[in-house]
Amino acid sequence: MKILITNIKELLQVRETSINKVSGSDMKVLPSIKNAFLYLEDDLISDFGKMEDCPNIFVDKKIDATGKIVLPTWIDSHTHLVYAGSREQEFVDRINGLSYEEIFNRGGGILNSAKKLQETSEDDLYEQSKIRLEEVMRQGTGAIEIKSGYGLTLEAEMKMLRVIKRLNENYPIEIKSTFLGAHAFPLEYKDNHKAYIDLICDVMIPKIAKEKLADYVDAFLETGYFSVEETSRIMEVGNRYGLKSKIHVNQFTAINGIEACVKNNALSVDHLEIVTDADIEVLKNSITMPVALPTCSYFISIPYTPARKMLEAGLPLALASDFNPGTTPSGNMNFVVATACIKMKMTPEEAINAATVNAAYAMDLSKSHGSITKGKKASIIITKPIESFYQIPYAFGSNLIETVIINGAIL
Ligand SMILES: N=CN[C@@H](CCC(=O)O)C(=O)O
Numbered sequence: 001m002k003i004l005i006t007n008i009k010e011l012l013q014v015r016e017t018s019i020n021k022v023s024g025s026d027m028k029v030l031p032s033i034k035n036a037f038l039y040l041e042d043d044l045i046s047d048f049g050k051m052e053d054c055p056n057i058f059v060d061k062k063i064d065a066t067g068k069i070v071l072p073t074w075i076d077s078h079t080h081l082v083y084a085g086s087r088e089q090e091f092v093d094r095i096n097g098l099s100y101e102e103i104f105n106r107g108g109g110i111l112n113s114a115k116k117l118q119e120t121s122e123d124d125l126y127e128q129s130k131i132r133l134e135e136v137m138r139q140g141t142g143a144i145e146i147k148s149g150y151g152l153t154l155e156a157e158m159k160m161l162r163v164i165k166r167l168n169e170n171y172p173i174e175i176k177s178t179f180l181g182a183h184a185f186p187l188e189y190k191d192n193h194k195a196y197i198d199l200i201c202d203v204m205i206p207k208i209a210k211e212k213l214a215d216y217v218d219a220f221l222e223t224g225y226f227s228v229e230e231t232s233r234i235m236e237v238g239n240r241y242g243l244k245s246k247i248h249v250n251q252f253t254a255i256n257g258i259e260a261c262v263k264n265n266a267l268s269v270d271h272l273e274i275v276t277d278a279d280i281e282v283l284k285n286s287i288t289m290p291v292a293l294p295t296c297s298y299f300i301s302i303p304y305t306p307a308r309k310m311l312e313a314g315l316p317l318a319l320a321s322d323f324n325p326g327t328t329p330s331g332n333m334n335f336v337v338a339t340a341c342i343k344m345k346m347t348p349e350e351a352i353n354a355a356t357v358n359a360a361y362a363m364d365l366s367k368s369h370g371s372i373t374k375g376k377k378a379s380i381i382i383t384k385p386i387e388s389f390y391q392i393p394y395a396f397g398s399n400l401i402e403t404v405i406i407n408g409a410i411l
């Protein structure tokens with residue numbers, strides 16, 4: 001299908017040649033064309049430019065974008081969108097004064113979700129998850145990473161990964177899949193951590209890699225969860241099986257986990273609510289993308305990733321939702337971008353770069369996603385008529401999206 005979008009008030013994130021990532025002060029720059037056209041052919045961006053150069057051609061669909069902003073779809077590089085049930089009782093418990101840690105120590109948290117997931121059939125899990133996927137697509141997400149990690153047995157982890165695979169087959173959105181067996185120690189391994197790490201490294205990763213059910217490995221590298229040594233072993237085995245790592249780290253404490261991730265060539269380090277000067281130093285000149293999850297900080301009232309400090313040190317930064325039932329029951333990337341601006345003091349230009357170009361890097365999609373570039377995927381957001389793109393974070397509670405096109409399919 002040929003789609004021509006005309007009279008675009010401003011076409012954002014225009015990159016003549018694709019770039020892998022934007023870092024430091026370059027993140028302040030969001031290249032755009034005012035009064036633009038955009039031409040999509042099937043699932044690809046075919047042409048774009050100023051309205052005066054708009055081709056006069058026959059197309060299947062013309063969209064007049066007078067007064068509207070067009071930008072590439074959001075890329076959400078960190079989610080746990082496949083889960084069973086919900087955890088709103090823990091939400092109320094936190095309002096009443098319990099911490100995330102206290103809830104976990106009472107058998108809540110990840111183990112609560114794991115119990116629910118183990119009791120849910122694969123079909124039911126698919127049905128529950130697809131509702132969330134359809135919702136985030138309507139909210140402008142055009143590529144998404146989804147983790148396992150609420151199974152914690154080989155059988156239940158594989159169930160989650162098969163559901164992710166089925167979502168990928170049935171929807172136009174690009175999905176990458178991450179094996180997160182090391183999310184929490186199951187109760188039966190409470191006093192024998194080594195046996196669970198052995199199970200992950202000797203049985204789960206080989207089996208999952210053989211069945212091509214995951215693109216990446218992840219672990220919750222945190223005090224009280226997985227140590228630097230345990231996570232390093234998982235990253236090493238992952239690398240051996242062709243699964244790069246994307247690691248939960250520095251959410252509550254800084255224990256030199258980032259250094260271990262960089263050493264193991266992790267694709268991304270995610271959360272980073274607590275970041276030391278030494279962490280910033282090891283991230284400099286590394287291939288590892290730091291990923292902030294501001295709506296997690298918002299929901300469970302923990303510190304926000306120190307974005308200003310990191311950008312001033314010249315680092316790149318990506319933004320993702322962390323959509324999960326415990327710490328972030330929302331996958332709305334518009335709200336993620338707004339929260340990054342409001343709470344982390346990122347400018348709208350920086351936040352949009354973080355949720356498009358840098359987010360694409362964090363899931364190996366730089367070649368196909370993240371910018372308006374000829375030959376990249378026809379995955380775009382068309383807003384309602386708005387004053388300027390600053391409205392996207394400014395009017396944080398409003399739905400400003402009129403149309404979403406993903407891989408050439410109009411939703
Ligand atoms: N921190 C680890 N994992 C998830 C939350 C897990 C849960 O509470 O269900 C996160 O990214 O916040």
Ligand SMILES: [Zn+2]
Nearest residue numbers: 078080248322
């Ligand atoms: Zn997470």
